[in-house]
């Protein structure tokens with residue numbers, strides 16, 4: 001069997017622990033999880049107990065995050081990390097270019113060179129904030145055609161929201177295995193080690209690296225107790241471990257740089273765990289879309305899947321927003337996204353099909369950046385069509401788009417600002433919107 005076939009077979013057999021933000025627990029071997037305490041004098045089965053903290057010990061209970069891992073060897077037993085090249089990964093502060101008020105749009109990344117794995121194929125588009133302050137975010141794209149072998153990755157700088165656009169990934173994490181396909185997302189918490197294997201020969205997608213407060217489900221306010229992304233649709237893995245004594249390269253992204261150390265064993269050796277600092281997958285098509293059933297186009301905040309709150313109430317470090325299949329029924333309403341200028345900065349990507357504000361040029365695997373206060377909205381073709389459309393109920397089900405919306409302007413990396421796949425002439429999509437003013 002090819003490595004892809006083997007990974008597919010493994011992905012087909014996975015079981016999960018459902019729920020977002022709750023206390024999960026799992027043991028791959030009966031009796032591996034200590035009962036009634038975290039640190040028994042001797043952990044069961046000769047395992048080592050270790051706490052992984054995703055919040056300060058003292059943060060309020062509602063925001064407190066930690067997991068207890070029961071592992072074959074303690075994480076502390078490792079040699080010295082040394083600097084490795086950062087490849088095409090960049091981190092905040094982003095200072096290679098000046099922040100650009102122009103509307104920018106990219107085509108998909110070119111095909112990866114042979115032998116590119118997930119970490120080597122990470123390519124940073126831009127971001128904001130400062131990794132050393134745990135504030136802000138980065139937008140990455142990835143492309144890969146090779147599984148990571150005897151190599152694991154962990155990101156001390158933030159959590160990773162992985163959004164596949166082409167091909168599926170098998171994520172072997174310290175907590176167990178997750179499979180994530182286009183139309184699904186995976187969320188890997190800060191510091192969790194994982195290896196990426198491929199469910200297809202070539203894979204491609206987007207990553208939001210969130211340096212700030214971990215993503216949570218948004219409050220629902222008057223929507224009530226249910227709706228948007230439902231907590232039970234998030235799936236954590238069940239424990240699965242490797243007892244492998246073979247040199248394994250651990251790549252750690254720390255304060256913007258990659259560091260590596262060669263362990264003499266696989267650190268994916270957690271036999272049991274419990275806690276709430278855990279990875280998840282989520283199927284975007286489970287999103288319960290709320291919208292207007294009378295008139296007007298609601299703000300896209302109503303499509304928020306996950307939000308990273310900042311110290312300013314209601315102003316997210318980053319929101320992850322999905323434009324999922326839905327009905328449009330608004331009466332006397334311009335139904336596509338309206339023209340607007342937004343204090344928040346918007347990076348949009350497309351997972352399949354088309355997006356209802358853009359007739360052409362915004363393609364799956366590509367992306368657009370509409371920075372703070374930049375004027376954007378429907379292109380001319382969309383404006384003309386939607387202004388004349390007969391307002392019968394209409395199902396939008398020919399596309400899946402998403403947005404990373406962030407409180408601070410996004411500064412592009414040099415490689416993104418100078419990319420061959422940066423589109424020229426994006427401004428032209430708003431040309432020809434002539435004055436129709438008549439008095």
Ligand SMILES: O=C(O)Cc1cc(O)ccc1O
Pocket residue numbers: 297298299300336337338340342346357370376377403
């Ligand atoms: O710019 C975009 O396409 C995203 C967006 C969608 C929408 O429905 C309303 C506002 C908005 O920024």
Ligand SMILES: [Fe+2]
Pocket residue numbers: 340342346370376377
């Ligand atoms: Fe917008």
